[in-house]
Amino acid sequence: MRFEVETGEGTSVTDITDEVSGAVPTGRNGTVSVFVPHTTAGVVVNEAEPRLEADIARFAGGMVPDAEWHHDEIDDNARAHLASMVLGRDVTLPVMDGALDIGRYQSVLLVDCDGPRVRNVDVV
Template identity: 50%
Template sequence: MEFEVSTSKRVDVVDITEQIERRVFSDADTCTVFVPHTTAGVVVNENESRLLADLETALSSLVPESGGYQHDEVDDNADAHLRSLLLGSSVTIPVTNGSLALGTWQSVLFVDCDGPRTRRIIIR
């Protein structure tokens, strides 16, 4: 099962928790969320605006956009690839009674590092 997410800026974080919840089977034990893109990732964390800004700042600090990367000679987005390596391409979440068993402040966040784009999210 899959759905699409659109982003509006180069580094963009989108809360996809509700979209996943709508697609979780009631008899599932776990839900794996996979991002089939090499310049995007998915994480579980708090959807709080200042924290999301901090995430963007941290990614920019850890992997500057202009870092003299060799891959930039190919398509000028090496920073996006490197940032997505830090984030990971999937998360697996327990399911209880047909709902994601997330903690009080946890959300499933899609992080696009090379937007704006429309991306696919696959869930199983």
């Protein structure tokens, strides 16, 4: 299943746990993969607490130092590409009886390093 997420300006974090949960087939046991088919966004599992989400956005937006990146000559977003490599574009989650089997404080978070954009998220 694929769904879309509208993201905020710059580097932003969006909780997509409900959408991912809704894509899990009824009664399924095993795993699901959540994949973001973009080169300037990533997906992580962490707590969906507003202050932590702001910290994640700040961390992701600042983890790549300012430099004269070659790709910036094209569209000035090399930092977003490099940050998304560290975040990763996919996570695999356990599923029990058709529900995500994640920890109490765990959520699935889309981290967009080059917003605002409309991002696709695949759940398979």
